[in-house]
Amino acid sequence: MANSETPLLDDLEKGPWPSFVKDMKQAAVKKESARALLGQLEQSFVDNIGHWKHGGIVGVKGYGAGVIGRYSDIPDKFPGVEHFHTMRVNMPAGWFYTTKALRAVCDVWDKHGSGLTNFHGATGDIILLGTSTDHLQPCFDDLAEIGFDLGGSGSAMRTPSACVGPARCEWACFDSLNLLRTVTRTFQGQMHRPMFPYKIKIKISACPNDCVASIARADISVIGTWRGNIQIDQTEVLACAKTMNIQTEVVDLCPTKCMSWDGKALTIDDKECNRCMHCINLMPKALRQAKERGATILVGSKAPIVHGALLSSVVIPFMKMDPPYDEFIEFVNKTFEYWDENGKMRERLGELINRLGMGKFLKAVGLKPLPQMIKRPRANPYYFWREGI
Amino acid sequence: MANSETPLLDDLEKGPWPSFVKDMKQAAVKKESARALLGQLEQSFVDNIGHWKHGGIVGVKGYGAGVIGRYSDIPDKFPGVEHFHTMRVNMPAGWFYTTKALRAVCDVWDKHGSGLTNFHGATGDIILLGTSTDHLQPCFDDLAEIGFDLGGSGSAMRTPSACVGPARCEWACFDSLNLLRTVTRTFQGQMHRPMFPYKIKIKISACPNDCVASIARADISVIGTWRGNIQIDQTEVLACAKTMNIQTEVVDLCPTKCMSWDGKALTIDDKECNRCMHCINLMPKALRQAKERGATILVGSKAPIVHGALLSSVVIPFMKMDPPYDEFIEFVNKTFEYWDENGKMRERLGELINRLGMGKFLKAVGLKPLPQMIKRPRANPYYFWREGI
């Protein structure tokens, strides 16, 4: 495709940031569908509007999930994207790859699809961007051959994800990658065959920094934490003092004001610490989390559709997180069950809890009410005596 | 009534705090109805339940408001309180009285009622506690004679109230008592003849200390404030420094952290001050509000019925508050009108605003949206383009 056919997009080849247009053109050299995509996108840039029709249901044998159907609304102009379905391929935990595996995926995709990908989708899958209906099954078969399965879509459990955790982070309070593998394997059926009221997501961060944004976008959020005293290496503290202002940068910014620093030693009143990570983040050599580690489980976050965005909220302040993770898996099962039984169509877990009340959810999954579950008590006097009086 | 007939209540004659039981007994000496009230209350103390029937509608000629009908549910036992209606008498602004006026009220009430009163009701009225239906009109006539009118009740404007203000407080940013008088006089009709969707309340505090709790319990809350620089008398600051710790008690507690104190002089970055009053409260001799004074108008507070309690929120950040208060009266009129037209039965102003949106209210009363009206912007993306695009 000559440059002159996509003058608007061409402009985005300029500038220092990597250009997706360059990648599209690269693919377009080999692939008709990539060429068509480039053309249709240029058309969108001209028209100020997308040119895809409302998605349809397509898929591979045995699965209801993993493929997003897509059709051009101007197929006459761009027959190459008349169908242009996306495959969601479940990534390996932590987004680690051997180049061998990556090359194998590329080969399969060059064979069956547009040669365009997303590394990765916002949920974490490898997105293979656009193929035609007839290629879906063969493509899946070839992916299976190289060991890659599909991820979730539709009213199913979605591909769960986890932070890099113990693979490369000293702050991992449990093995996020191993837990992710366990969860992914345990719930293969729920991921591949949509049968829930709506989508449901699990995300795992091994410490409160929450590097997979699990508290913002997972119906079940797992966040590493600890109990007990932060381990302080006072020699390293003194070393830090040479390059930073411990008082203003660390102590003064501690949200619970439980630290003090006299120029010689750092003291933490751990009982008042809320484990926000700020001090540890700033002094990774001097401070380490306590030795008793595990996770806080929170539920309910989601984007705004339908009733407004939610953040996840604490339901299990502390859970040990050791293989085989039975306690966690049981919690997930009970949660799925409660939501599946009570959720309305297109009602996420958080919305269900808001509609029927946190109390009912806690009871259903067998949890006791605790002050850690709330920021503050209710201000309205509208409460129940469910057990009678 | 012999003591032995009210053994439970008798216990409340003991103890250092003034005893309402003593007052009831005092009245009971003269008044059959007070005697019956004492007996019925003792009965409630025994039964753990109130003994009043659901109120009925009673009143005086020309008014729909000002009387709360009340009937005993055990009149056979306590015929003295078979009817026992309360009269709400509009207090003078600031709750100031000459003893002459007070005595006159007492005389009227000894003539017509139980001899029991509340100084005052939670809305601010003098409550004349309990009389029979046939005494209502004569009692009102006698009250009129001594210059006391009734207050509000039912779906009417309620008796407005104001803090002591300029009568005895150096912090009054405008004349709360004079404004109260103006408001009370202007809206006599709306107070005495219920014709609104529900009750509506106005409360006036002449500074942000809000000594009449107007922000918590008035559909229209008027709170004094100022613009410009807090006046500092550094000599008095130094005097204060002798008896208090200016750094920890004042500067550190300033919510906007806009103050500083070097042991010699106090500095305020007035642009960042949010006029919370804390520093002025603590150093009344050293600090005075700026000279440009007026009021912030907030709307919508109420107790929890039906949709949960609300606090009032800012709609006019600054209004000059000088007689004849035309601008304010006009605002009240427009607000009444909007609410009257759009409010459902038993819907308070705040609930109406929540239902239809603050934007509609602002437009209806002719106010521009300002950042001072909000604590923070919306987090949901569900907004309108009412004027089209």
Add this chain to the structure above:
Amino acid sequence: MATRTDFGPPDYETMLPPIIKKNYGMWKYHERVKPGLLKHVAESGDELYTIRVGSARLLSTDHVREICDVAEKFCGGYVRFTSRHNIEFLVSEKKNVDPLIADLNKRGWPIGGTGHSITNIVHTQGWIHCHTPATDASGIVKAVMDELYDYFGSWKLPGYCRISLACCLNMCGAVHCSDIAILGIHRTVPKLNHEIIRTKCEIPNVIAACPTGAIRPDPANKSVIVNEDRCMYCGNCYTMCPGMPVADPVGGGVSIWVGGKVSNTRSGPAFSRLVIPFLPNTPPRWPETVAAVKNIVEVWAKHARKHERMGEWIERIGWERFFEIAGIPFAEQIIDDFTLASETYRTTAAFKW
């Protein structure tokens, strides 16, 4: 004679003592001389002394006359009441202050309620005059104030602590924004009297009154049906319809709320929040309620910093810590499940054990 109407209350100007008329709007500063005694100094140099006296609010006319006696003796025949129902004696001559105090002491009238003390409990009618109470008002107030009496006439507390009471969820007063609120609550569903509902109630209004949508029409009966699972006993339907009383001798009782605030100082106005969902009605002295309130006052007094109000203190240490320090067991009712519930959930992994 045609009845005069709409003449309004007496003009306050006729009620003001001369020193106030003279210095109206020209006060310069005030001092808190000692608990219960304020001194306001005008630009003119005039000094006005205010002595604040606690009141039960429920007063006999004879008692009011006694107040007048005092005001006539020491205050030129002027007196005022405060927004929290205390009595204020306004003295324009310093020499009258001590004799007035002596006189008040002799009468046993408590002096205090200013500054960092516990002032009067704003309260409501209860069993004295209302039809919807879940508890009494005056009785509990008397019992609590007897117990907190020392705090009325002294300055032992770190800051303001405003206590209020309302006898039902209508919350007459600013109970929903008090440092400590004592609130009557019901715990049983309305007892339906279909005869009354049929004849006296407007069914659509009754249905609309229910915050949780628990009421539906029963057209066959020309009455209503209450879904007991959804009813949280607010009594709102009873307000609209005498055929649906909620009061019950065992169901009724008291709940305790803390951390509310009205003034704009430092942290701004805030709602009170539930900490004890239920305490029984135990007249005449409600010992459980009295003990709960006293405990909260004293726990706060012990731990809060100077000028820090209940809610400011709790928000600083965290509610989870408050329950621990105050020794109050956490109850399921404390977790919100009404409209704005999600705002109260802990949407962070940062909390204290």
Add this chain to the structure above:
Amino acid sequence: MATRTDFGPPDYETMLPPIIKKNYGMWKYHERVKPGLLKHVAESGDELYTIRVGSARLLSTDHVREICDVAEKFCGGYVRFTSRHNIEFLVSEKKNVDPLIADLNKRGWPIGGTGHSITNIVHTQGWIHCHTPATDASGIVKAVMDELYDYFGSWKLPGYCRISLACCLNMCGAVHCSDIAILGIHRTVPKLNHEIIRTKCEIPNVIAACPTGAIRPDPANKSVIVNEDRCMYCGNCYTMCPGMPVADPVGGGVSIWVGGKVSNTRSGPAFSRLVIPFLPNTPPRWPETVAAVKNIVEVWAKHARKHERMGEWIERIGWERFFEIAGIPFAEQIIDDFTLASETYRTTAAFKW
């Protein structure tokens, strides 16, 4: 051959470089050597260098292969991607670090995104692949990152600043909790195609999908009616029903949200909040949007304290001051009127002019 199913993704253990396998779970600390270069030190003493490279996320297979080339040359054939779609080259031998950086520089691949820099913009499909976008994704991201490029490879900012983009209200990604969010919005009501609605849509589900109850059934037509006054163009009905498209060339555009956050550090997770309700779609470079984002980044960078994120800074100074400092005109849409609106109103008389 029967299709194999439910075998799951490849085992991550097969994907880990040897140094990670060896030191798995036994990292001791890390250092930020320079922008884009992390050094993790294990208990064993082993050192792992990570070089982070910016990515457009939309990659051709050839580009992926090029990444593999680099990883094979310097990293023993291992590579990873981050949760924000950057590429990470993991180097176990220090001597490979500089050559790798030189190689990347030659290719023009940006190194950075660590620490107090601006890392990749999490984003979505836009006109590339979705059916509901109000704007494009990749195009705006490219334009914004070109402009903020210097902040990617440097540490000039006071703290973290995470930018995200979603092309419609579905907000794929964590846009709702970003320091700066770029969000596509529609501004026109759905255009009803009754034929499609009749034949392809489940009317009750369509009605239930509307957050504001703007849709009611039109039984005569076997279709629906939209109350235009209540519709706020969320596009939720279109998700449920192809007969109700909302996209429009003039209606579509971009809104800007600020102050959100995910981590639990200091202040805890928070939602992004609306500051600019609408900017037009102006491909290929959306100059209005680019300028708005840049302005907000730089205003924050100039005024915030060290480690203070966008939302923390704004909550400290007050939103009224933010609008002033950022020079952003206040628009009526910023005042909430959805379900939790009252929580956002200013319920205090304390605010700044």
